[in-house]
Amino acid sequence: MRRPRKSLLLFVFAIGSLSLAQELDQARRIQAGVLGIDGHNDTAQRVLIEHVDLAQRLPDGMLDLPRLREGGVHAPFFALWVPTYYHGSEAVRRTLDLRDAMQGVFDRYPDQIELATSARDIERIVGEKKIAAILTIEGGHQIDNDLAVLRMYRRMGILSMTLTHFRYNDWADSSTSPPMHNGLTEFGKQVVREMNAIGMIVDVSHVSDKTFYDAIAVSTKPVIASHSSCRTLSDIPRNMTDDMLRALAKNGGVVGVNFGAAFLNIDDAEELKRAVASSTAEVNLTGPALDAYAAKEQIEGGSIHPKVGHASVDDAAACVDHIIKVAGIDHVGIGSDFDGIGTVPKGLEDVSKMPNLTAALLKRGYTEADIQKIMGGNFLRVIREVVGQ
Numbered sequence: 001m002r003r004p005r006k007s008l009l010l011f012v013f014a015i016g017s018l019s020l021a022q023e024l025d026q027a028r029r030i031q032a033g034v035l036g037i038d039g040h041n042d043t044a045q046r047v048l049i050e051h052v053d054l055a056q057r058l059p060d061g062m063l064d065l066p067r068l069r070e071g072g073v074h075a076p077f078f079a080l081w082v083p084t085y086y087h088g089s090e091a092v093r094r095t096l097d098l099r100d101a102m103q104g105v106f107d108r109y110p111d112q113i114e115l116a117t118s119a120r121d122i123e124r125i126v127g128e129k130k131i132a133a134i135l136t137i138e139g140g141h142q143i144d145n146d147l148a149v150l151r152m153y154r155r156m157g158i159l160s161m162t163l164t165h166f167r168y169n170d171w172a173d174s175s176t177s178p179p180m181h182n183g184l185t186e187f188g189k190q191v192v193r194e195m196n197a198i199g200m201i202v203d204v205s206h207v208s209d210k211t212f213y214d215a216i217a218v219s220t221k222p223v224i225a226s227h228s229s230c231r232t233l234s235d236i237p238r239n240m241t242d243d244m245l246r247a248l249a250k251n252g253g254v255v256g257v258n259f260g261a262a263f264l265n266i267d268d269a270e271e272l273k274r275a276v277a278s279s280t281a282e283v284n285l286t287g288p289a290l291d292a293y294a295a296k297e298q299i300e301g302g303s304i305h306p307k308v309g310h311a312s313v314d315d316a317a318a319c320v321d322h323i324i325k326v327a328g329i330d331h332v333g334i335g336s337d338f339d340g341i342g343t344v345p346k347g348l349e350d351v352s353k354m355p356n357l358t359a360a361l362l363k364r365g366y367t368e369a370d371i372q373k374i375m376g377g378n379f380l381r382v383i384r385e386v387v388g389q
């Protein structure tokens with residue numbers, strides 16, 4: 001066979017890159033029009049510990065106000081995450097410190113970001129071209145076994161809570177520590193009922209499989225898995241099995257796809273093991289010494305200067321695709337975990353890169369209406385159902 005002439009090869013290459021550029025343009029246009037909700041980020045840690053100025057485009061990390069706008073993510077869930085080595089009232093104190101740090105951002109930039117405490121709030125704030133901040137708690141240990149603390153968090157504008165973090169607590173088992181309670185204890189079930197009653201979303205990311213099924217059985221409202229991915233594609237305990245995806249769909253809930261490389265590609269799983277080991281370490285400190293330990297962990301954790309893993313933006317699109325095939329188009333969302341993951345996928349290095357995912361979904365044949373649901377419509381529906389207007 002004769003070799004193709006060089007000019008022909010150049011022509012084919014030019015057509016290919018032209019369509020790629022057009023695809024990305026189309027993705028940017030669609031992304032600019034969606035109401036983008038991201039179910040999880042850990043940027044509040046940076047605000048509290050490093051005092052970063054979110055109004056600036058930061059040279060490191062994965063998320064700030066300029067990059068949220070660029071990525072078309074208008075309503076991010078900011079996690080008030082407290083490591084499980086904070087026990088009892090120390091965990092409550094740390095939660096208040098994080099809540100206060102985020103309040104500082106809202107007070108400093110009222111023209112750019114505002115706390116959203118309902119679905120209607122989200123729509124209004126985004127309509128005013130501002131970022132609608134949704135606050136969430138990451139770990140049931142943060143209520144110190146006290147429903148009054150839970151109720152007061154809700155009154156402080158916190159809209160959801162993951163029942164555990166990496167380690168079991170006094171009333172729920174986690175996916176990354178040995179089972180202690182066979183799922184939820186009686187008090188754990190009471191926590192779920194109380195969250196239903198006060199309009200707070202139950203988040204089942206991080207919990208053990210048995211805790212997941214117990215929570216689904218008890219909850220009368222849709223639950224979310226704010227930042228988990230597909231166990232079929234990356235077999236780690238933090239991800240959802242197909243059976244769990246089907247159960248979540250039946251409950252009316254949503255799973256937000258986690259962008260951590262480990263969550264998307266098993267070749268990156270080492271990162272998660274390291275994160276679990278450091279976060280569940282027992283630390284015998286209190287007060288400022290404990291906070292200094294947490295600050296050191298944050299700086300050394302890797303999310304400020306992330307590595308790029310084996311995973312790519314197409315692995316994230318494959319996980320979205322898989323959830324839709326198993327659970328349906330109404331039960332998938334985005335839960336990036338930006339600023340909480342040490343290894344990122346190629347093409348999704350920070351929140352400004354979201355149009356790359358939209359382009360990958362377009363390539364898989366999804367329509368603009370599908371992409372609106374994936375990028376935020378589904379999460380907004382659950383917020384409206386659980387929290388109210």
Ligand SMILES: [Zn+2]
Binds near residue numbers: 138206227340
């Ligand atoms: Zn998490």
